[in-house]
Amino acid sequence: MSLRGKHIIIGITGGIAAYKIPLLIRLLKKEGAEVRVMTTRSAHEFVTPLTLSALSQNRIVTEFTDRDQWNNHVEWARWADLILIAPLTANTLAKLAQGQADNFLIAVVMSAENKPVLLSPAMDREMFQYPAVKNHLDKLTSYGFKIIEPAEGELLSGLSGKGRMPEPETLFEEIRRHLPKDGPLKGKKVLITGGPTYEPIDPVRFIGNRSSGKTGVALAEAAYDAGAEVTLISGPSKVLPANPAYEVVRVETAREMFEETKKRMDSQDILIMSAAVSDYSPENTARSKIKKKDKRLVLELKPTPDILKYVGENKKEGQIVVGFALETDHALAHALDKLKRKNADMIVLNSPDKEGKTGFDSDTNKVIIIKKDGRKKELPLKTKKELAHDIIEEITHLL
Numbered sequence: 001m002s003l004r005g006k007h008i009i010i011g012i013t014g015g016i017a018a019y020k021i022p023l024l025i026r027l028l029k030k031e032g033a034e035v036r037v038m039t040t041r042s043a044h045e046f047v048t049p050l051t052l053s054a055l056s057q058n059r060i061v062t063e064f065t066d067r068d069q070w071n072n073h074v075e076w077a078r079w080a081d082l083i084l085i086a087p088l089t090a091n092t093l094a095k096l097a098q099g100q101a102d103n104f105l106i107a108v109v110m111s112a113e114n115k116p117v118l119l120s121p122a123m124d125r126e127m128f129q130y131p132a133v134k135n136h137l138d139k140l141t142s143y144g145f146k147i148i149e150p151a152e153g154e155l156l157s158g159l160s161g162k163g164r165m166p167e168p169e170t171l172f173e174e175i176r177r178h179l180p181k182d183g184p185l186k187g188k189k190v191l192i193t194g195g196p197t198y199e200p201i202d203p204v205r206f207i208g209n210r211s212s213g214k215t216g217v218a219l220a221e222a223a224y225d226a227g228a229e230v231t232l233i234s235g236p237s238k239v240l241p242a243n244p245a246y247e248v249v250r251v252e253t254a255r256e257m258f259e260e261t262k263k264r265m266d267s268q269d270i271l272i273m274s275a276a277v278s279d280y281s282p283e284n285t286a287r288s289k290i291k292k293k294d295k296r297l298v299l300e301l302k303p304t305p306d307i308l309k310y311v312g313e314n315k316k317e318g319q320i321v322v323g324f325a326l327e328t329d330h331a332l333a334h335a336l337d338k339l340k341r342k343n344a345d346m347i348v349l350n351s352p353d354k355e356g357k358t359g360f361d362s363d364t365n366k367v368i369i370i371k372k373d374g375r376k377k378e379l380p381l382k383t384k385k386e387l388a389h390d391i392i393e394e395i396t397h398l399l
């Protein structure tokens, strides 16, 4: 999601991590956001107002009044689509928890009403563990503030532990994730399975397939861009984003993917099963590495749970279930049969080609979308990203 035209307020309090905030402002500006910065007085010890105003292209506000001008905290709060306080010191945290509005920054936060407010507490390990700090965080969570967990690592005190402010890239993704979204899937929950599954034979070997997981990630991004709240349950994949704007659940086996899907399915509006799930897993997984012998080795396999079938059979009124199919012969007939057997609302039929432009590892794909009423739509060769947007658009027509 682009941040073009989004109004973001960054509030900086007096902690050493403030030196990283200019980088965050640059990331936000690069994505097209409008950024206003407010600080407490002590924040100026760590980062200069000049740096902040040059990067945000706005004047920095610290006091209720600048010479003869009143800074209107209510106007600021109304202007914002989202407010992030980072770093948040124990001092400002306590004041926020108690509603003690003795500076501009706190007055803006207290005027924010229904706007998302993210708090990124950063302090030394011992301070973070102090009971009052914990109580204040719990209280603010119950007021609807979103607390960004501090990261673990080296702290200024020379100790190491939990207390660091997360890196600017992580804060950026938190902002992206919590911005109120618009789009056809606004308010909808979408669950996607993606990637391969690995079925262990012994501690070092597995049965898997060549799925890259690209389609699952592209679908998750497209659904997110359309305004949905997204969960991606993915098997082992190298393309999973490091700081996704949506929830990612990492699994290995078909059984794990099944359990994670089952747990979440009731609360979803749309379920897209795009994973290349292994149809079989070893009957027994050896506890230690199987040694080479001179005779034949026979592996007994058992079927894995069919996740799409389970989801289709147990879907609730109004839930939309989408499956994928890869067929080589009589593709359309088989895909339609799969749609019926698994009680899906839509099947995305992959058509493998001989030039390697479609299929598991490729960046492009060619699909036919088949709906429950038998309607078909053949799409030309496109990138997996473009196709994901087309598929999500087709799904929105089913709502």
Ligand code: CTP
Pocket: 193, 254, 273, 274, 275, 276, 277, 278, 279, 304, 305, 306, 307, 308, 309, 322, 323, 324, 325, 326, 338
């Ligand atoms: N699928 C699943 N769980 C499984 C196997 C498959 O959820 N254990 C889903 C895939 O994610 C995909 C669809 O089922 O959406 C098609 O998978 P496929 O393996 O082609 O289906 P099968 O029923 O195994 O059909 P076939 O007879 O072609 O093997």
